[in-house]
Amino acid sequence: MYVLKPADTRYQTLNVYIPEAYFSGGSIDGYTAQTAPIFFPNNIGGYMPATAGQPENDQRAGGKPNAIMLALSKGYVVASAGARGRTEANGHAPAAIVDLKAAVRYLKANDQAMAGDANKIISNGTSAGGALSALLGTSGGSKDYEPYLRQLGAARANDTIFAVSAYCPITNLEYADAAYEWQFNGVNDYQKIDISMLDYKVERKLVKGTQTPAQIQLSGSLKALFPAYVNSLKLKNAQGTPMTLDANGNGTFKTEMEAMLLQSAQKALDNGKDLSDQTWLTIQNGKAIAADFAAYAQFVGRQKTAPAFDGVDLSTGENQLFGDARTDKKHFTAFSLKNSTVAGSLKADAHTVKLMNAMNYTSPTQHYRIRVGENDRDTSLAIGLLLSLKLKNSGKNVDYALPWGVPHSGDYDLDELFAWMKSVAM
Ligand code: DHB
Secondary structure, X not given: OOEOOOOOOOOOOEEEEOOHHHHHOOOEOOEOOOOXXXXXXXXXXXXXXXXXXXXXXXXXXOOEEOHHHHHHHOOOEEEEEOEOOOOOOOOXXXXXXHHHHHHHHHHHHOXXXXXXXXXXXXXEEEOXXXXXXXXXXXXXXXXXXXXXXXXXXXXXXXXXXXXXXXXXXXXXXXXXXXXXXXXXXXXXXXXXXXXXXXXXXXXXXXXXXXXOHHHHHHHHHHHOOHHHHHHHHOXXXXXXXXXXXXXXXXXXXXXXXXXXXXXXXXXXXXXXXXXXXXXXXXXXXXXXXXXXXXXXXHHHOEOOOOOOOOXXXXXXXXXXXXXXXXXXXXXXXXXXXXXXOOOOOXXXXXXXXXXXXXXXXXXXXXEEEEEOOOOOOOOOHHHHHHHHXXXXXXXXXXXXXXXXXXXXXXXXXXXXXXXXXXXXXX
């Protein structure tokens, strides 16, 4: 248990694993019991409750060792925390991030007594867990979470972490609806997931449909909100070009998005992949020379109907994330509250919504690795790009890419992840 006054003893626990060599004074890959970074993976999916992770073979990855097993073999101390989630009365926002922070504080408060270097905590997570991993990084040290941590009897320590690995983070929920329609407006056929739990780990059954006239109208209104948001961030790309969008959603930010897709495609081409079926891509002499974002959206297809996150009928996982013990499901954007089809529906308070978005914070955490599958439709590709640009613009070391053909998933490139971890932690 990582808190003195747990609210849920099933989830507020921490599993700690130490490479066997460290019990006899040994070293692995240059690390010792004292210097080994602490790998901090979470098992959170769909903003559901999650138990602490353990070393095991990953059945979904063809029985390969999971990230915890691999981390141990490479000399990391592993600490995996469980966290409360939206289906529990006391698991609504901000419970999950408060729990992860409490676990980090436990590791920091006990650093002298435990193996591993708590100044080198590296978080890892996928989807909702990726969003929380990113948020754990950006919000480190923020006072905003203090009252919640105190209520749980969390250890008194700083909760700033060293580095973040985030796969397909479902973050920036305030603007995710607008971002989704910026990408998918005009694509009205969809393949929706047939479960209320969007958890990437659960088998995904897709149901085909077409957006209703009402959804098509909402899509247009949401798309129109996105340019003002992007422009308000005042971001620049690596070349120093301001990232902007005009009223129609065109501009340098869209060109940057297309450039990221081109990079992904080029890597696939260089690895000998045949991309001739990718109707949105122009290839000449083995070079990906043009990407058409609208045609890309049409090609990969819509997975969620408008609004993708703050459902006007309160039907999404995120509506439940922002509920509370009294009201299980709430809106969290002014737009969906205004367009709500549920009589008497409520909106979560702005502070709670703020606490869940990695874009709202800036911490000293320096290292970020962000991966979003090129084939991911769970949130707009803009969400990961905006996060990576914001971090880069605030001087962080960011490794961001859209791996080719990869769907909404994580931990698929563990050798590369661990090479990155080594490069930042040494
Ligand atoms: C997850 C997927 C989603 O589409 C979403 O909206 C929230 C979470 C997930 O896989 O964790």
